[in-house]
Amino acid sequence: MTAYIIRRFIHLIPTFLGATFLAFLIIQLAPGDFVTRLEMDPSYNHEQIENLRHLFGLDQPFTVQYAKWLSGFLKGYLGISLSYQTDVWQVIKPRLLNSLVLVTLSILFIYVVSIPIGIYSALHQYSWGDRFWTTVAFIGLAIPNFFFALLMLYFALYLKDVFGHEIFPIGGMRSLYIAGLDFYSAPKWRQWLDILWHAVLPVIVSGTSGTAGLTRVMRTQMLETKMQDYVRTARAKGLPERVVIYKHILRNAIIPIIASIGFLLPDLFGGAGLVEVVMGWPGLTPLMLDALFSIDVYIIMGSIAISVVLLMIGNLLSDLLLAWVDPRIRYS
């Protein structure tokens, strides 16, 4: 097992290098660099601009820039952002935390909702309830995240019109004031409560397609496990139906679902990204979009490198979890 884990870790290195190099290469596709923007600015003269180019190594071949970036990354330094005039990590860190709040809550939402529905659908196969949830799942899979987010905003606006005050917040992540106090001087628990309140709609939106997918998987898993011989044995020896379902079927059916948590990550990152943009949640994707328009290279590279690392670790953990809970999966 240890050897397997180490091998998998070593496996990650070329993938990481390849992914970051690819991203760096793509950024080079744009005409000009992020200093080009300043050439229009009369407060900079030609010499200053050339100095800036030299300072950021933009006059070097791009392989050198990449090597420099990589060496900085290995030292834990992500470079400097020209738009924000500060260290990239300082810019990314709060955004990353915001995104992680959304992604974590979405994962919780997905599991809490889809597992009971999956169980219900499997136990009442082809009933009206099952058909209803199947249809809901198909709709959930088909509705684009950004459209759903807009619908939710419309819904929140509608509620506000009806009740005269905001039942759900209209976009954003924090209120400016909590009970008359400035957000940051309010007690910590009220701050968190406020963020959670803001997160309700975004989490529902970004969790929907994942929920729909997982419901289907859970249902299939339950149906497959229901047919196993040991379930028949359990019934034959007279166990109560409750015990058969929850101890014999559910426990076996749910293992791969729990273990595959890491595979949800890529979709969630993307899905939550669009929701962030539409609902004004200050996460990583809006930051990336801003950085794209100003070709703020190191912000883009930093965000991508961090998300690549998170993704790879998530996948690795999932693989290990799967291998650990299911001895049939051999480490090859």
Add this chain to the structure above:
Amino acid sequence: MAEDKTNLLEGLGEHSLSHWQKAWLRFRRHPFARWAGSILIILYLMALFADFIGPYPEAKSFRKLQFAPPTAIHFKTETGKLVRPYVCKVKRTRNLQTFKLEFKQDCNKHYPIYFLVHGFPYKFLGFIPMDLHLFGGPWVMSGKAHIFLWGTDDFGRDLFSRIWFGGRISLTIGILASMVALLLGITLGGISGYFAGQEMHLIRGFLHFPSRSELASEGAAAFRRVFSESSLVRGWRNAVYEGQVSGYIVGLVFQYAFWILSIVVVVITMKGFLSISTGLELAVAILVFGGLLLYMFWALVFGELAVDIDELIMRSTEVLAAIPGLFLLIILSGMLAKYDLPSATRFMLVLSILAFVSWGGLARTVRGFVLQLREMDYAQAARALGAGDWRILFRHLLPGILGYLIIVVSLAMPGYILAESSLSFLGLGIQDPASSWGLLLSKAQQGGMTALRDRPWLLFFPGFFIFVSILAYNYLGDALRDALDPRAEQH
């Protein structure tokens, strides 16, 4: 007697259904397949006849009627008499109390709606000049009154017309992108699966000899074998044996060119890097670059380096998969959006980006199937009959997974539609004055969160069409999977 005969024929007919006929039967049995198929056909037809269905051309804008709500269609006069449906002239005024723009109807004169009327000229299918429109009236061309069934957008363009024009892009880009991705996926995945386990030489060092222990075991003849057993000579002998001498020589040229180019790149990088580094970084850099260069030189002269091409391709797909899909999409199109491109070029660009981002998954699927199939008896038989690798791969193996490919593509289609609309929604895909559903939807939020409430038509109509087309493709894919999956045949 006659009855017996017909029965016999019926029995024969039932049992001689081909694979595709059976699939078609199963497809039709799927509860939603027919619905999904018809809806898609209708959508495609509407998009094809967009010029005819929409009363206005794609880019026709009315500056004074921005964000006009859907035009009301009246069926009765003020006195309650039932007449031919008509519209009234709409004027934009500013409410002096609230300072909001308001649209007021002026029903002094009625503008009746006729069907199949002459209007704005267009080229049907791109080359037949026509001016026939599904509905409208002489007042459409002269601009005395307007008919905006679903309101207007930020430039005062008719949303109803633009939806159908946008459908052309939104609905075709998925098909085209999946074709390109499929082509890439099939080729690379097929090569990957078929040649898995065979080594491709990255470099044959021109002084690469067998190891000392190998020579020692050979005894006195060893010295003479030094040259006859060098990597180059062995490769040559293999090539002659397999009758691929020209391929071997071209490969060799490529190998050396690639290797020398890599060395040049590393040297340039090293020089640049060392000139801007100091201290510990400098020391580590010297070690790393020095080691790399030494290794490359050693490989060029003495080494023999071979990789599994399967490994190479699969690693590339892993690299693509390692970057979150949305991020890869937006940096690619964000960088290319900086260029000012005509809309046809941009369409091709978005299409290629979608294909580039998604071929990896297809390649993996194809590889898995080919790995299985190449061990099948019929593949061995083809080889025994003297068929070449490429013939076996493209004529014998890939047709065997046609059914799976159809399933995979139809299940992937909603993803492409979604990806295109997301990109256009973010302003990185299709751009004005062309239209696509994502782009149209992005106008809904223009002017802040509360804009949604004031002009919901910009939210509901484009969003509805994206949703419906994705839903229909999902059902279609589901039905196709039920129909074409060979495992379904047993049930």
